[in-house]
Amino acid sequence: MLLHTDTAPPLQPAANPYQPYMARIVRIQKMLDDTRVFTLRFLDESMVRSFRHRPGQFVMLSIPGTGEAPISISSSPTRPEILELCVRRAGRMTSSLFRLSTNDVVGVRGPYGNGFPVDDIRGNHLLLAAGGLGMAPLRSLLWYALDNRHLFDGVILMYGSRSPADMLFRDEMLSLAGRDDVNCMLTVDADPSGAWTGRIGHLPSLFDHVTLEPARTYAAVCGPPVVYRYVLERLLAAGFSKDRILMSLERRMKCGIGKCGHCSVGYKYTCLQGPIFTYWDAINLPEMI
Ligand SMILES: Cc1cc2nc3c(=O)[nH]c(=O)nc-3n(C[C@H](O)[C@H](O)[C@H](O)COP(=O)(O)OP(=O)(O)OC[C@H]3O[C@@H](n4cnc5c(N)ncnc54)[C@H](O)[C@@H]3O)c2cc1C
Ligand code: FES
16 A cells, blocks of 8 residues: 655646646536535646645645635545545635536646644554544545554544535445444434434534543544534543644635735644644634634
């Protein structure tokens, strides 16, 4: 299995750092009415071979004439040659993206941001706690850990969604429940269909069903604000130190490369020093959470 823990400098044309590389949409998977996974492959074969990212990094995705937006890479660096982006329709750029079809071409620049500190996590247990669309950046780390399983101690996945129908990558998640090298804990807030045989309850309730070793575990958390609030509460109560809690935090971004200042929080640019922060960083930066 491939290991890409090496530093991954952004691949940019030297002359113009804002110039995207063109990539073809090779697959579109509908996850929810407003959420799709776009699988991309660069047109330039040398880019296909040379593009490297770390779990937790993002790209600036663009549609000529429409705009650009930061989107996390959902695929793992252990599965190279394609990029999977899980996108929720929000505004101008993402609405245009949803009108495209397979074989259409989009622009990609990056990868940007720090990504998860996978070298620090190695040798420890890894706990991933995702709520809703928070699975998008965490999925890259999840598959990185499962494809390099020998590098990690226990791997625990906690994933909560509003209903079974809202669960992103549902078949993939359900298939993990049958594996013995990951403790896959899925929960839904409610089950209007009545067909869900798994747990019902909010994401933090999963902490009641697991024994954790906080001193030997890194926790990676991503989701809407309410997830941070209650999951952080549970992690701190379980005895996690603030520097072992890793969070993917989103800020409005324009350039993605530390030039425009749009994403600054305190003295940090989230496009450069983020989007992954420890809880320790986050509480020491005003307005970060
Ligand atoms: C590091 C990072 C990773 C991300 N990863 C993902 C991902 O994996 N998947 C995903 O779906 N999204 C992701 N996002 C969020 C995504 O970048 C935004 O939703 C983006 O704004 C979509 O672009 P758009 O042009 O479609 O929408 P926009 O036109 O930017 O509008 C998005 C929403 O923001 C509102 N809005 C627009 N401008 C402003 C403003 N100035 N102030 C306040 N509100 C405003 C709009 O009304 C709308 O509700 C990520 C963001 C960051 C920073
Ligand atoms: S997005 Fe421009 S400085 Fe971060």
